[in-house]
Amino acid sequence: MRFLVMLALPLAPAAFENAAHAQQQQQQQQQQQGENGLAAARKLFAEALRAEEKGNFAEALEKFRRVAQVKDTVPVRYRIAACLEGLGQLKEALRAYQAAIDLGAGDPKDLEVVRDAKRHTSSLGERIPQLTLTVSPRAPSSSEVRIDGDPLPVAELGKPIPLDPGTHDVTASAPDTVPFRTQITLPERARLSLLVPLDPKPAPKNEEHRTALPPPASPPSAITAPEAPAQTASSxxxxxxxxxxxxxxxxxxxxxxxxxxxxxxxxxxxxxxxxxxxxxxxxxxxxxxxxxxxxxxxxxxxxxxxxxxxxxxxxxxxxxxxxxxxxxxxxxxxxxxxxxxxxxxxxxxxxxxxxxxxxxxxxxxxxx
Incomplete structure (x- = not known):
């Protein structure tokens, strides 16, 4: 046993040295990859800026989001918000501007970008259309209202709902009611209220009451009776x-x-x-x-x-x-x-x- 310990003692420094060298190489590789990734991200950011300046907001948005996966900064989030605004996705743009404000809060180097993002959030709050939905008083408590296929929480009924400008589908359904569906086109700054008429289905008519009774037999003298009223009407x-x-x-x-x-x-x-x-x-x-x-x-x-x-x-x-x-x-x-x-x-x-x-x-x- 003592022999084995004495044999291992000379090998220990070499093992530690090899482990340290491998760790150092790994760190260098990671650093090199990070530097390469940042260089590629800067190049991609420049390409996205040129696409945004040309009005190609969809292309620019995709590239800015790829840059954010490498390094998420206040300017990158601001540019993502600007592209969303250019595409007319005002609700998501408002959230992106607010994300840039939250990320840059308290950082002096991002003060100007944060200030500009706050100006955009103020204007977007007025431009985003709002739709207020209510259901008819006779609607069942289990009624379900959807906007563009997404269910609307019951707590949101009767409150202004911010939506992007454009055409939206409003549907509603409930047991034993006539389904409701309509399309609403909202321009910017629109403020619209809509009553959803979810009324119970009409009761089916009793078929027995539809059977017509045979007319009573008319005496022979009644055959010429309609002629007198016809002459009176004609006169x-x-x-x-x-x-x-x-x-x-x-x-x-x-x-x-x-x-x-x-x-x-x-x-x-x-x-x-x-x-x-x-x-x-x-x-x-x-x-x-x-x-x-x-x-x-x-x-x-x-x-x-x-x-x-x-x-x-x-x-x-x-x-x-x-x-x-x-x-x-x-x-x-x-x-x-x-x-x-x-x-x-x-x-x-x-x-x-x-x-x-x-x-x-x-x-x-x-x-x-």
Missing amino acids: SSSSSARTTGGWIAVGAGAALLVGAGVTLALRQSDISKLEDACPNNVCPGEREDELSSIRSRAQAEGPIAGVLAGLGAVGIGVGTYILLSKPHPNASTGAGSNVNFLNGARGELRLGGRPAPGGGRLVLTTTF
Whole structure:
């Protein structure tokens, strides 16, 4: 035993020396790998910056995240947040800016980056849209509401939910209710509230109540009974059409008379202009074209007023006649009936009245 111990004593220093040398080599290798990794990360960071400057935010974001795996710093987190903001992912960008602020808190060398990140978080808080969801009072307590497939906690109902700008799917379901689904497009800064109508399904109708009872047998004398109401309805329809046509004719005649009055007023105004501009019927030469136009207009306005007045008087007369007269027993009935008036040797005046959804329509035709 003593011999073995004496034999091992000379070998101990050599073993320790070999172990120390191996550890030193491993540390050197790790240091070399770290230096190579940092150099590659710096190169990748520069490439990501160029991609971000060109607006290639998706490419830049992927490279910045690879850099963060090598060395996570405040500037790297800030650039990740900026790319997320450029992609419109405002919620995640807000979290990334806050992560940069937390990492750089108290470090003087990152003070400017932290200050800029705080400015972005302030503006993003206003730009991020918010959606408030509530369910109908009759909805079961087991109702489940989802936004873009993610379930919404019950505690979040009735509270503003921050969402990224864009289109979002809102679905809801519960036992024995009609499922709900809709799409909502939210622009930046939107503040929207939505009521989710989760109401119970309608009870099924009893099929027994759908069976129609056979109609009672009618006596032979009842076969002709419907004819009397049909004639009454036809007569009522004809009377209504005549009344509608009469009022339309009166209204049209009154409108034409008003138009005639307005035309006469315009003619008198043009005559006054001519008298003022041409005292003693002597018109200035520099206004010859203008005064000639006024004179022509005044000459045309007189006949126009006369025609409008005549048609207006005819319309009022025809309408009054329709309203005061009774329908002829042999007159055709229905919505498209025509009535002839003033049939004589010199011509014919025909009035057609048709009911319409907003009132009636009058067709006035004259031949002479």
